[in-house]
Amino acid sequence: MLVHQGEGSGIRTESYHTPFPEADTLHPTTSSIPLPSIPTASIPPAQEEEIVRLKERVQVLEDREGDAAKQSGDDAPIKGRSIN
DSSP states (O other): OOOOOOTTSSOOOOOSOOOOTTHHHHSOOGGGSOOOOOOOOOOOHHHHHHHHHHHHHHHHHHHHHHHHHHTOSTTSOOTTOOOO
16 A cells, blocks of 8 residues: 655655854844934925915816816817817
């Protein structure tokens, strides 16, 4: 009778690579390197005003896109041509 000896059969094979105990301490991982602290600052008022203006502009452009999407189909005007 033949018995298959595959994975989990309990027979150990010799490894060709045996790591040294010091190998782990020679090369620190990125998680073991402390990160420098970065000071945080509030956004200056001038930048806040610009951000508000840009958000308003984005809203206007999104509204225009929505209106253009509603006029798709046969009744949509052709760019550069008058309806008359």
